[in-house]
Amino acid sequence: MIIGGGPSGSTMATHVNDIDSVIVEEHTAVGSPIQCTGLVHPRVVDMASASETILNTITGFKLFFPGGRVLEVSSNDPKALAIDRKQFDEILSDHAIENGSKLLVSHRFEGFKRVGNALKVHLSSSDGPRYMNTSLLVGADGYKSMVGKSAGLNACRETVRGIQTELDICLEEQDKVEVYIGNNIAPGFFAWVLPCGERTRVGLCVSRKYGTPNQYLTTFLKRRGLDKAKRVELNAGVIPIGPPKKTVTDNILLIGDAAAQVKPLSGGGLFLGMRSAKKAAKVAMNSIAEEDFSERSLSNYEGAWRSELGKEIERGILMRKVFTSMSDKKLDKIGEIMDRDDVKEILATGDIDYPSNLAAPLLKTVPSLIKFSPHVIGQLLRR
Numbered sequence: 573m574i575i576g577g578g579p580s581g582s583t584m585a586t587h588v589n590d591i592d593s594v595i596v597e598e599h600t601a602v603g604s605p606i607q608c609t610g611l612v613h614p615r616v617v618d619m620a621s622a623s624e625t626i627l628n629t630i631t632g633f634k635l636f637f638p639g640g641r642v643l644e645v646s647s648n649d650p651k652a653l654a655i656d657r658k659q660f661d662e663i664l665s666d667h668a669i670e671n672g673s674k675l676l677v678s679h680r681f682e683g684f685k686r687v688g689n690a691l692k693v694h695l696s697s698s699d700g701p702r703y704m705n706t707s708l709l710v711g712a713d714g715y716k717s718m719v720g721k722s723a724g725l726n727a728c729r730e731t732v733r734g735i736q737t738e739l740d741i742c743l744e745e746q747d748k749v750e751v752y753i754g755n756n757i758a759p760g761f762f763a764w765v766l767p768c769g770e771r772t773r774v775g776l777c778v779s780r781k782y783g784t785p786n787q788y789l790t791t792f793l794k795r796r797g798l799d800k801a802k803r804v805e806l807n808a809g810v811i812p813i814g815p816p817k818k819t820v821t822d823n824i825l826l827i828g829d830a831a832a833q834v835k836p837l838s839g840g841g842l843f844l845g846m847r848s849a850k851k852a853a854k855v856a857m858n859s860i861a862e863e864d865f866s867e868r869s870l871s872n873y874e875g876a877w878r879s880e881l882g883k884e885i886e887r888g889i890l891m892r893k894v895f896t897s898m899s900d901k902k903l904d905k906i907g908e909i910m911d912r913d914d915v916k917e918i919l920a921t922g923d924i925d926y927p928s929n930l931a932a933p934l935l936k937t938v939p940s941l942i943k944f945s946p947h948v949i950g951q952l953l954r955r
């Protein structure tokens with residue numbers, strides 16, 4: 573039984589074969605409310621076989637420093653795609669159903685009881701409580717993960733709060749995403765302007781200690797000259813950062829945002845969640861074949877996702893630590909040091925799913941960057 577009909581839950585259900593799986597989703601349908609910018613590497617659209625969701629192709633970015641300097645990076649390759657996230661979730665859900673999974677909407681996971689070697693799961697709906705038995709309970713239920721909480725699996729290390737509005741305007745420049753950093757703009761994270769053809773997504777996240785992101789969005793829209801544009805959508809969400817120590821226990825495993833499988837620097841979670849969901853599906857099929865749902869058996873999943881993705885996440889946490897420790901003055905100084913053609917060439921080779929691969933070549937080209945945080949950067953280079 574998979575709790576959560578988001579991308580991680582649907583991807584897992586698509587990759588378990590010849591198994592009776594059920595996806596439990598608390599909303600009346602999958603795909604809403606949207607809590608995402610929908611910016612992904614093209615590989616994510618391939619993984620989902622969802623090319624019809626593509627709204628725009630991004631080949632570069634403009635990084636705005638607090639003092640006004642702009643670092644513009646261009647590439648000839650598609651670096652990212654802006655997608656229709658609602659349609660993306662619906663397509664993934666359709667794949668899961670085509671693979672034989674049942675989708676139970678308007679049902680909310682409330683908790684479970686252990687009964688022998690299985691679990692009795694308590695769901696609620698407008699018709700009242702409902703109980704179902706399962707040997708394997710998958711928490712694909714997002715950053716709040718009630719499954720994780722009720723299983724005693726620790727929460728993520730940190731959360732940031734985000735807000736985004738979709739504007740009914742078409743930007744002239746369509747091939748670059750704008751990224752704005754600065755402690756008055758989006759403290760602890762960044763703001764973005766993403767051209768999506770006829771519409772434009774503008775949003776930002778802030779570290780929890782800086783309050784709600786709404787006030788920052790109002791100021792940012794004004795600053796960017798977009799405050800008069802018609803807002804067609806507004807959505808808010810939370811990004812979990814730093815996976816818990818354990819993502820499995822007897823009969824239970826966590827995937828996606830529930831396991832904080834999210835890139836700490838950018839907050840992107842679709843790639844990591846879907847990759848991990850595929851690994852979880854493989855381990856689940858083995859456990860079912862061997863009728864072994866013990867933590868020992870399910871820890872093959874823990875090992876598999878951490879060995880592929882854990883290092884990138886840990887390096888992302890260190891990069892985030894350096895980033896969040898910077899004053900605006902230091903950020904501007906970094907902007908000044910990096911405003912060079914050779915640096916931009918390195919940045920143009922970047923992959924949004926593996927940002928830490930840029931750390932070594934950047935530090936080799938601009939060794940003076942190390943002085944901004946020698947201890948943490950040293951740790952980063954050792955990993």
Ligand SMILES: Cc1cc2nc3c(=O)[nH]c(=O)nc-3n(C[C@H](O)[C@H](O)[C@H](O)COP(=O)(O)OP(=O)(O)OC[C@H]3O[C@@H](n4cnc5c(N)ncnc54)[C@H](O)[C@@H]3O)c2cc1C
Nearest residue numbers: 576578579580598609610611681714734809828829841842
């Ligand atoms: C502002 C913002 C912008 C983002 N932009 C990007 C981006 O550009 N690119 C990117 O890759 N990622 C982005 N992300 C992150 C991305 O949205 C998540 O990583 C992704 O949605 C995780 O998928 P998931 O399936 O693990 O969880 P979710 O998409 O959160 O799905 C969880 C599902 O579980 C259901 N659920 C929760 N609790 C229960 C319960 N008790 N019972 C039943 N159902 C339940 C929910 O209704 C939901 O459908 C962004 C996030 C935010 C907040």
